[in-house]
Amino acid sequence: MTKEKFEEIYRRHYPAMYRLARTILYDADDSKDVVSEVFTRLLRENIAPQEDKIEGYLMTGVRNKCRDVLSHKDARERVQKLYLAEMMPKQVVFIPDDDRLERLMQFVETRLSPLSQQIFRLRFLEEMTYDEVAQAVGVSKVTIYNHLSQSLRQINEYFSKETAKR
């Protein structure tokens, strides 16, 4: 593939690929590596996929690559980083989680207090220790714990209702 052609594909698909990887792996650098690897594979393909298959090729590549990365993590790391087991068998572009993730986020934003959301983000996304979170928001460690525990209960209730609906 020529550089011009490849650049066009790269720029068009990078954002969606990166976001998919970020949603699964959380870490920005890991996600960039995965996307880079998938593009490298496309570049080295002797015969490139047809135009209309490229998006599927790339997104499936990202998903499979992420699954690969996760499969090398042990149980401790999975629990610590809160990786979600990739149970879906090989999917083409179709990402069934998308809707559910968005609805859950809506629930979080409307039903969890802003402080609870902030604490959740600092603890689980920023991976701060309880002490660091306590310092950052200016409350005690016990309060941090109570917020997280309360959030988990609400999330659990949300999922119970979701499951009941289906």
Next chain:
Amino acid sequence: MEQQDKIHLLLSLQEHPENYTDEQITALLADDPELAELAEQLAFTKRAFAKHEAEHEQIPLDDLWEQFAEDHADEFDTPSSAQQPRATRIPLFGLQTRKIAAAFIGVILSAGIAFAAIYVARNASRPTPQAAPSEKLLPTKPATAHSTDTIGSDTTVTTQPIVFDNVTLEKMLPEIAAYYQAEAVFTSDDARQLRFYFVWRHEETLEHVLNRLNRFESINLELRDKKIMVK
């Protein structure tokens, strides 16, 4: 265990996984479906947060592309070679068309780019001096050698061409035949061990595939009533 206790256990597992062995964690989750479910819900929520974050993230596309292009500078095709019509190569070679494919592979081989043991036409006199100038016409793709494994299994995009890289006829032909509900019948044992570099697309008809394979020297395939006779 009450729900509150499970939440407590999960939070402490998550905070201090180093206090447990890998086996203990696996066992805890396996023994208590509710705990495992809680863990999954928490992970799913993290995912929702991460997705939300990623959607609002600025992606420095220019820098990323620049870096990628630099890292792979040698691997892009040059526009001239991509547009070069294939037919113009023929007078250069002065060979029969059916031998072009084999000679073409020979060029890749002699350029040292690709594969160790491709079966190249036995009798084709491929004078390297003639072949050498055509190297420039080739799309430059160093290290593009994918094994069939990585190509075939890694993705579910079914229209992906299958690349048989240095694969014996014995292995390759039955695989192709199966796709067309046909059967490969070897009447000559010599043919079994012939090795090929061959790109196969699913959308091709079986006749077309066999036609292309027949262009290789010392291979003679014939389709008879869903049987591919190899002579």
